[in-house]
Amino acid sequence: xxxxxxxxxxxxxxxxxxxxxxxxxxxxxxxxxxxxxxxxxxxxxxxxxxxxxxxxxxxxxxxxxxxxxxxxxxxxxxxxxxxxxxxxxxxxxxxxxxxxxxxxxxxxxxxxxxxxxxxxxxxxxxxxxxxxxxxxxxxxxxxxxxxxxxxxxxxxxxxxxxxxxxxxxxxxxxxxxxxxxxxxxxxxxxxxxxxxxxxxxxxxxxxxxxxxxxxxxxxxxxxxxxxxxxxxxxxxxxxxxxxxxxxxxxxxxxxxxxxxxxxxxxxxxxxxxx
Numbered sequence: 001x002x003x004x005x006x007x008x009x010x011x012x013x014x015x016x017x018x019x020x021x022x023x024x025x026x027x028x029x030x031x032x033x034x035x036x037x038x039x040x041x042x043x044x045x046x047x048x049x050x051x052x053x054x055x056x057x058x059x060x061x062x063x064x065x066x067x068x069x070x071x072x073x074x075x076x077x078x079x080x081x082x083x084x085x086x087x088x089x090x091x092x093x094x095x096x097x098x099x100x101x102x103x104x105x106x107x108x109x110x111x112x113x114x115x116x117x118x119x120x121x122x123x124x125x126x127x128x129x130x131x132x133x134x135x136x137x138x139x140x141x142x143x144x145x146x147x148x149x150x151x152x153x154x155x156x157x158x159x160x161x162x163x164x165x166x167x168x169x170x171x172x173x174x175x176x177x178x179x180x181x182x183x184x185x186x187x188x189x190x191x192x193x194x195x196x197x198x199x200x201x202x203x204x205x206x207x208x209x210x211x212x213x214x215x216x217x218x219x220x221x222x223x224x225x226x227x228x229x230x231x232x233x234x235x236x237x238x239x240x241x242x243x244x245x246x247x248x249x250x251x252x253x254x255x256x257x258x259x260x261x262x263x264x265x266x267x268x269x270x271x272x273x274x
Contacts, residue, residue, distance in 0.1 A: 008067035011074030012036035022156030083111035102269025105139025117142035132158030137165035173263030
């Protein structure tokens with residue numbers, strides 16, 4: 001599906017470079033059909049070393065010229081200037097994929113001055129190890145074929161869900177910010193093991209594998225998390241004592257509130273219309 005495309009990744013930082021790497025590993029695109037831009041010379045040189053054959057530069061205008069897919073993955077504060085820079089050079093019909101939190105597809109189309117097919121994406125950092133969770137939302141001028149192409153790009157680094165655009169802020173609060181919540185859980189479990197006398201490296205390995213294994217079990221069995229929890233919760237045992245303590249301190253409520261706060265913050269982010 002992708003082999004006839006030329007891809008430009010504007011702002012090939014963590015997520016952008018993860019996409020490049022995933023596409024190359026999967027054989028979805030040859031290196032000479034991928035262009036990547038970064039502002040710093042050291043960052044560009046690192047990309048050249050990591051992805052031989054990919055055209056790496058700081059020339060955003062040159063990168064989008066003739067590209068059939070453009071991924072916008074720059075920092076939010078740089079978006080407005082980037083749109084001004086590339087607007088005259090984006091060809092009609094170019095598929096624009098955006099990983100910008102809080103920026104609607106319509107704002108991007110208006111900033112680029114064309115009725116372009118825009119698909120908004122919210123990936124997360126596990127894409128760096130091909131375990132990402134990405135949600136996609138199609139803009140007004142993106143049809144099913146554009147969404148399918150976007151899916152092919154992001155499936156190179158994990159799973160993809162397609163949602164309506166009004167749900168993208170919720171996605172940002174859940175899976176976009178979600179890795180931070182999980183890392184805090186791992187850190188807390190590790191510290192808890194250390195408090196009980198475990199060496200920190202041992203406690204860390206056990207905590208990480210416990211989270212990884214539990215997630216894999218939920219994924220592969222498809223069982224409701226409550227059922228899986230009950231399977232390790234025996235009457236009067238250690239697990240139910242710990243679960244009761246977590247419930248007493250409102251773990252579930254804290255998670256719900258955290259996702260709500262992150263969702264609201266995503267809604268507050270200024271769009272390109274100022």
